[in-house]
Amino acid sequence: MNDIQTRQDIEAVLTQFYTQAFADPSIGPFFTTVVPLDLDTHLPLIADFWESVVLGSRVYAKNVMEVHRQIHNIEPIRTDHLDRWVTLFTATVSKLFDGPKAELMKQRARSVATLMNMKLNHPQIGTQ
Ligand code: HEM
Incomplete structure (x- = not known):
């Protein structure tokens, strides 16, 4: 199995991940009801984020935490939602790729989800 090397590899992960995420109970x-996600529009933005993390070849300037705080204000993103997100995401990466960049992508997914959980569900711990 190869490691992640190109934008197309990142898009392959995201396409599979969102196919499963949309269908997840x-x-x-x-994605279907709270903030109906138009993947044609959003996938390139989400791929920009991951390209900047994994390949370092693009600058993603938006604030991911703020995007999700706004979703959380409409419908709470609970700890079990974030755990499910991470489980699906890391399983998708592992199914398709193997190597240091694949590990980095999974590690960053876990750390962003952990930070998101702290900020959204435990704002009294640490800084907001
Ligand atoms: C249960 C957990 C999560 C849910 C339900 C969720 C849901 C969403 C939704 C609905 C959007 C579209 C927002 C919009 O159209 O305004 C979005 C955007 C995005 N999400 Fe998540 N998300 C979750 C966790 C995460 C995590 C852990 C990460 C990163 C590790 C992440 C990365 C992103 C990125 C990069 C975008 C694009 C933001 C932009 O517009 O630039 N999400 N998410």
Whole structure:
């Protein structure tokens, strides 16, 4: 199995991940009902974020935490939602790729989800 090397590799992960996420009983409704996600528009933005993390070849300037705080204000993103997100995401990466960049992508998914959980669900711990 190869490691992640190109933008196309990142898009392959995201396409598979969102196909599963949309159909998931736990987190699917966020994408289909809470903030109906038009993947044609959003996938390039989400790929920009991951390209900047994994390949360092693009600058993603938006604030991911703020995007999700706004979703959380409409429908709470609970700890179990974030756990499910991470489980699906890391399983998708592992199914397709193997190597240091694949590990980095999974590690960053876990750390962003952990930070998101702290900020959204435990704002009294640490800084907001
Ligand atoms: C249960 C957990 C999550 C849910 C339900 C969720 C849901 C969403 C939704 C509905 C959007 C579209 C927002 C919009 O159209 O305004 C979005 C955007 C995005 N999400 Fe998540 N998300 C979750 C976790 C995460 C995590 C852990 C990460 C990163 C590790 C992440 C990365 C992104 C990025 C990069 C975008 C694009 C933001 C932009 O517009 O630039 N998400 N998410």
